[in-house]
Amino acid sequence: MSGENTEAVTLRRKRVQRLKRYIIRMLxxxxxxxxxxxxxxxxxxxxxxxxLIELTDALEMLTEESASQQETLRELMESMxxxxxxxxxxxxxxxxxxxxxxxxxxxxxLPETVGISGSSEPEVTxxxxxxxTFDDGPSANTEKILDILDDYGVKxxxxxxxxxxxxxxxxxVQIVERGHTLxxxxxxxxxxxxxxxxxxxxxxxxxIQGYLEEVTGVTSSxxxxxxxxxxxxxxxxxxxFIDYLDSRGVRFYDWNVSSGDASSMQLSVKQLVKxxxxxxxxxxxxxxxxxxxxxxxxxxxxxxxxxENILAMEDTVILPxxxxxxxxxxxxxxxxN
Ligand code: ZN
Numbered sequence: 465m466s467g468e469n470t471e472a473v474t475l476r477r478k479r480v481q482r483l484k485r486y487i488i489r490m491l492x493x494x495x496x497x498x499x500x501x502x503x504x505x506x507x508x509x510x511x512x513x514x515x516l517i518e519l520t521d522a523l524e525m526l527t528e529e530s531a532s533q534q535e536t537l538r539e540l541m542e543s544m545x546x547x548x549x550x551x552x553x554x555x556x557x558x559x560x561x562x563x564x565x566x567x568x569x570x571x572x573x574l575p576e577t578v579g580i581s582g583s584s585e586p587e588v589t590x591x592x593x594x595x596x597t598f599d600d601g602p603s604a605n606t607e608k609i610l611d612i613l614d615d616y617g618v619k620x621x622x623x624x625x626x627x628x629x630x631x632x633x634x635x636x637v638q639i640v641e642r643g644h645t646l647x648x649x650x651x652x653x654x655x656x657x658x659x660x661x662x663x664x665x666x667x668x669x670x671x672i673q674g675y676l677e678e679v680t681g682v683t684s685s686x687x688x689x690x691x692x693x694x695x696x697x698x699x700x701x702x703x704x705f706i707d708y709l710d711s712r713g714v715r716f717y718d719w720n721v722s723s724g725d726a727s728s729m730q731l732s733v734k735q736l737v738k739x740x741x742x743x744x745x746x747x748x749x750x751x752x753x754x755x756x757x758x759x760x761x762x763x764x765x766x767x768x769x770x771x772e773n774i775l776a777m778e779d780t781v782i783l784p785x786x787x788x789x790x791x792x793x794x795x796x797x798x799x800x801n
Contacts, residue, residue, distance in 0.1 A: 523697075524600075524653070526728065530696060592780040594750045595789065596620040596771075597719060599649050599688060601756030602627055602635035608764050609756055610638055616771045619784035620644050621717075622756060623688040626651030626672050633679050640680045645784040647686040647717070648672050655690060659698035665705050669712070686785055687716040694718065694794035702795055717785060718794040719753035723770075725763045726755060736766035741773045744780060751785075751792045 598609060601624050613620055622639050624646065639646055650658050651672035658668045669687075677683050687709055689695060693702055693716060709716055723740040724731050731739070744750045752770075754763050774780055783789070 523655070524691065524726070589779045590748065592744055592748060592750065592777065593789075594744055594752065594774050594780060594782045595785050596752055596754065596782060597623060597647070597688070597717070597785070598754050598756035599623045600625060600653070602632040602639075603756050603758045604631075605758060605760065605764050606635040606756055607638070609767065610635075610642055610644075612764070612767045612771070613644070614642060615768070616775065618771055618775075618782045620782075621647050621686075621785040623647040623649035623686075624672075624676070624756075625649050625653045626675055628675070636676065636679050640682050643784070645686065645786065646676060646680060646682050646684045647688055647785065648676070648684050648714075649688050650690050651675070653690050655695070655697045658690065659695075659700055659705070661700065662704050662708055666708055669708070669714075685712075685714045687714050688718070689716060692718045692794055706795070715787075715791065716793065717751060717789075718792055719751045720747070720792050721750050721752040723752060723754045723763065723766070725760050726753070730759070730762055733762050733766040733769065736762055737769045737773065740766070740770045744774060745777055749790045749792060 596613075596618070598620060601609075601622055606622075609620075622644055624636065624639075636646070648669070651668045652658060658665050673684060689702070689705070691697055693706065695702075698705075706716065721740060721743065723736050725736055740752050740754070754760075754767075756763075771782065774782055
């Protein structure tokens with residue numbers, strides 16, 4: 465009898481243990497399921513975030529590309545006008561249609577002259593001034609760009625956005641310490657936000673200006689509009705923002721030479737060099753648009769060649785943008801206000 469009892473107890477114990485195991489498995493499953501789902505959702509969210517960033521970048525590139533194309537069109541029409549010299553009222557009308565005007569301060573209209581040293585009788589020559597500008601940094605490429613500039617003893621201008629990671633802070637300090645000009649390119653670089661109202665624009669501007677001041681000690685007073693002042697994204701009249709910058713004593717710069725690296729298609733080093741150095745000898749002031757962004761590998765590779773080619777041109781200097789730099793703007797300031 466006792467043997468049978470023991471058998472029954474063992475059977476029961478086994479059943480209880482099986483049940484326990486079942487319950488534990490169920491519990492584990494119930495805990496794991498939401499965790500796995502959460503992880504899967506997080507991964508998906510991350511992926512979508514990345515897609516969003518890529519799309520935003522692509523939009524920016526398209527905008528900057530279209531701005532530089534409009535600039536080229538404007539230049540073409542300008543040269544057509546100068547060849548036609550007022551004989552055709554039609555060409556004037558179509559020029560107005562483009563709506564772009566290159567603002568030149570009156571004092572800068574006369575080409576600057578300089579005596580060439582080394583010759584016994586100093587000659588008077590026009591100096592071509594070239595400004596290398598890098599938008600969208602700091603990035604993983606900033607250090608490389610800074611090293612290349614150092615190699616050639618050349619100073620440039622960086623129009624930066626609000627990045628607060630440690631590497632970005634260090635890059636900002638380096639830009640200033642190595643003697644380059646620190647310009648502002650908005651904090652968020654989000655067109656939909658900064659161009660939505662004067663309040664948003666002002667808040668974004670103050671945020672980045674304050675941040676740069678905190679990190680570098682420099683109060684930057686030069687600005688480059690994301691997409692350029694001639695961007696076609698802003699629903700607001702750009703003069704609202706230009707007037708705001710003016711009230712803060714800030715000058716803005718567009719560009720009159722585009723390296724083309726804003727293009728979503730990565731251009732070859734050869735193409736970038738060609739784009740960036742074209743027409744410099746015909747211009748008194750050339751402001752070259754380039755990008756300090758992680759995807760722009762060929763820009764870094766092209767930079768030494770671009771610098772070498774420019775330095776090889778006669779009477780040509782590479783300078784950082786300063787208070788004395790001639791304004792290069794796609795859109796004219798509204799003097800009626
Ligand atoms: Zn940009």
